[in-house]
Structures are given as structure tokens and as C-alpha cells.
Amino acid sequence: MRRQYHMVTLSENIYFIYPESVGHYISEPDHIVNRKPKQMISYNIHVVESGYGFVELDGIEHVLGPGDAVFYYPQQEQNYYSSKDQPWNIRWIHFYGDKLKDYLLSNNIKPGQLWTLKQTELWIKLHDELMLEAETNLMLNPTQLSARTYALVVNFIEQAIPLTERKQGGTNKKILDLLPEMQSSATEPFELEYWSSKVEVSPHYFCKLFKQTMSITPMEFITRCRLQIAKQWLLERGDCSIGQIANEAGYPSVSYFNKRFMEYEKITPTTYRELYAMTIE
Known part of the structure; x- marks a missing residue:
């Protein structure tokens, strides 16, 4: 099952952060993504709720399980795919903002790292709320879309630790x-x-x-x-x-x-x- 919603990109963006798309894939064993460097212009977070999948970074394959995540910066190469035996239940969001890079780096969210969340319950709840807002109102309440995206990213920063420290x-x-x-x-x-x-x-x-x-x-x-x-x-x-x-x-x-x-x-x-x-x- 795939649920996903895409918002129009704002050329004159007054918001600190704004979603480009948000989605939730469940039991999709053929889910595979390969993006070349400089292909994507947005940040994105993928969090595994259950099941397993794989992420390739610098030619090395890493296994992601429940609570694990990958955080991509714009223009990063992206290669990830679901396990066929135990397909992942994965939630994701793509977002952008002119001042996000400094904010993320100041909070030690660096490109090229894998993460695990200390707690996933609130992140999942916030993700559901953003999905509902996007589904119900589309682009009618941009302030709500921005605020819910901000809450989602801040909660990620609060809960994320490098996967190596699991x-x-x-x-x-x-x-x-x-x-x-x-x-x-x-x-x-x-x-x-x-x-x-x-x-x-x-x-x-x-x-x-x-x-x-x-x-x-x-x-x-x-x-x-x-x-x-x-x-x-x-x-x-x-x-x-x-x-x-x-x-x-x-x-x-x-x-x-x-x-x-x-x-x-x-x-x-x-x-x-x-x-x-x-x-x-």
C-alpha cells in the first residue's frame, strides 16, 4: 500500500520549512529508489516503522530495521530498497527551506549518516498528522503544513542518534x-x-x-x-x-x-x- 501527497513548490517561500511531499509505504517488497548525485533539491527523511530494508552509502550496504532512519541532504546520491522477505513499513517526508542547512548542521544532523530514533511513537503521530493535513486540505492551510513539518523535523533531531551508537x-x-x-x-x-x-x-x-x-x-x-x-x-x-x-x-x-x-x-x-x-x- 502506498499513500503519498505532493505539494506545489513555493517560489516565494516565507516559511522556514515547507513540505514538498510526504508518504507512507506498507508491505511494498519491490520498493527501490536510485537517485544520482545532484538529482534531488530537497531534504528528505525516511523512518522504518517495521520490517527491514537496505541503504547504500559510499558503496557499503547497511540494514535498517524498526526505528532506524536515513536523512538525505539535497543533491546527495540516494540508494535504498525494501527487504523482499520482510518488507519495510516506511514513512518519509521531503522538505525544503533556505536556512535549513545551518540549522541542521548546528544540531549535528550531518549528511552521509544513518540514524536510529530513541522513541518513534511521537514521530509517527506527527507524521500521521501531517499526512492528514495534506490529504484533507491539500494546500489550503500552508501555515499548518509548515508547522507540522517543523514539528516532525525537530522531533527527529531530538530523538535521533547515529546508528553506530544504537x-x-x-x-x-x-x-x-x-x-x-x-x-x-x-x-x-x-x-x-x-x-x-x-x-x-x-x-x-x-x-x-x-x-x-x-x-x-x-x-x-x-x-x-x-x-x-x-x-x-x-x-x-x-x-x-x-x-x-x-x-x-x-x-x-x-x-x-x-x-x-x-x-x-x-x-x-x-x-x-x-x-x-x-x-x-
């Missing part, structure tokens, strides 16, 4: 599964040994795995969770002092809370409350 043994998933509990417990004292035991690894290895999976340390994740909670409380609980908010958010030292808040928000908690409290209805 995690084994399901440990990556264990870290991801732990995040909701870590978030809900963020205001409590952080005990590294407790969280590492949940994944059945040493504290040192837990920190390494967490950094590989999330691109931040466990403590950095906890800090972000605490500050997000604190920001909400600063606006919703106007009768509470900064010290009380800090303590309940996990910072017994109000001076340290102020320091961390300043690092992220560039203003003090007091100033933040003064600026935004009146806008909350």
Missing part, C-alpha cells in the same frame, strides 16, 4: 520508561543509587546511559523538572514566599534555587513572578 539489550528503553517516575518524584531528594538500581546497573553506568539516551545528565533532568514545577507555583501560589516555593521544589537553600533559576531563565524568581503573575487568569 543501544543494545533494551537499556535505552528502560531509561525512557523511568522518566515519568523521575519527573513525578523530582521535588524529592535525588538519590542516584535508587534510580540506578531501578535499571539494574551501577550509578556510574546509569549516568552514562542516561546521558547517551537523553543528552543530559540525570541531575540536569531533575533540575529542569524542578524549575518547571517552581515556575508554575510562582504564578499559581502568590501567597507563598520564594523560600517556600524553593523548599517545596527541592531546594532547601533559597540562594541556590535563585542561582539555578537565573541560569535557565536569565531573571530571578521574584522578577519572573512580577512579570507574569498578572497575566495568569
Whole structure:
């Protein structure tokens, strides 16, 4: 089954990013693409949802399975095809934008690399939403097409790691599964040994795995969770002092809370409350 939608290319493009085409192929064992260098002028992403296929890069054949992806830059040679025994269920998008190259390179999305996604659920959901928009409204809502394409690409950047760094043994998933509990417990004292035991690894290895999976340390994740909670409380609980908010958010030292808040928000908690409290209805 092949579903695909093609949009007219905008000659006067006001959008940072815009889709050229989007599609979803399921159980197509004869799906094969060979494009010569300089033939394509758009960027494109292909993500394998299930099944298997092959990508050739620099004369070397690579196997792509569930969660794996290839990201092509304009004018790159492109050679990829589905497995005949276990045809891939593959989702793809072609897109363009004058300033995309600098944006992608600054986020370490380089040409000539294969990727795997740490999580695919949201990317698939966003892809479905873009497909539905293209199918339902065609080009009637270009802002929606641009916004949904942007969300899809940003999620890819957030979730993609080089295929050579693919995690084994399901440990990556264990870290991801732990995040909701870590978030809900963020205001409590952080005990590294407790969280590492949940994944059945040493504290040192837990920190390494967490950094590989999330691109931040466990403590950095906890800090972000605490500050997000604190920001909400600063606006919703106007009768509470900064010290009380800090303590309940996990910072017994109000001076340290102020320091961390300043690092992220560039203003003090007091100033933040003064600026935004009146806008909350």
C-alpha cells in the first residue's frame, strides 16, 4: 500500500520549512529508489516503522530495521530498497527551506549518516498528522503544513542518534520508561543509587546511559523538572514566599534555587513572578 501527497513548490517561500511531499509505504517488497548525485533539491527523511530494508552509502550496504532512519541532504546520491522477505513499513517526508542547512548542521544532523530514533511513537503521530493535513486540505492551510513539518523535523533531531551508537539489550528503553517516575518524584531528594538500581546497573553506568539516551545528565533532568514545577507555583501560589516555593521544589537553600533559576531563565524568581503573575487568569 502506498499513500503519498505532493505539494506545489513555493517560489516565494516565507516559511522556514515547507513540505514538498510526504508518504507512507506498507508491505511494498519491490520498493527501490536510485537517485544520482545532484538529482534531488530537497531534504528528505525516511523512518522504518517495521520490517527491514537496505541503504547504500559510499558503496557499503547497511540494514535498517524498526526505528532506524536515513536523512538525505539535497543533491546527495540516494540508494535504498525494501527487504523482499520482510518488507519495510516506511514513512518519509521531503522538505525544503533556505536556512535549513545551518540549522541542521548546528544540531549535528550531518549528511552521509544513518540514524536510529530513541522513541518513534511521537514521530509517527506527527507524521500521521501531517499526512492528514495534506490529504484533507491539500494546500489550503500552508501555515499548518509548515508547522507540522517543523514539528516532525525537530522531533527527529531530538530523538535521533547515529546508528553506530544504537543501544543494545533494551537499556535505552528502560531509561525512557523511568522518566515519568523521575519527573513525578523530582521535588524529592535525588538519590542516584535508587534510580540506578531501578535499571539494574551501577550509578556510574546509569549516568552514562542516561546521558547517551537523553543528552543530559540525570541531575540536569531533575533540575529542569524542578524549575518547571517552581515556575508554575510562582504564578499559581502568590501567597507563598520564594523560600517556600524553593523548599517545596527541592531546594532547601533559597540562594541556590535563585542561582539555578537565573541560569535557565536569565531573571530571578521574584522578577519572573512580577512579570507574569498578572497575566495568569
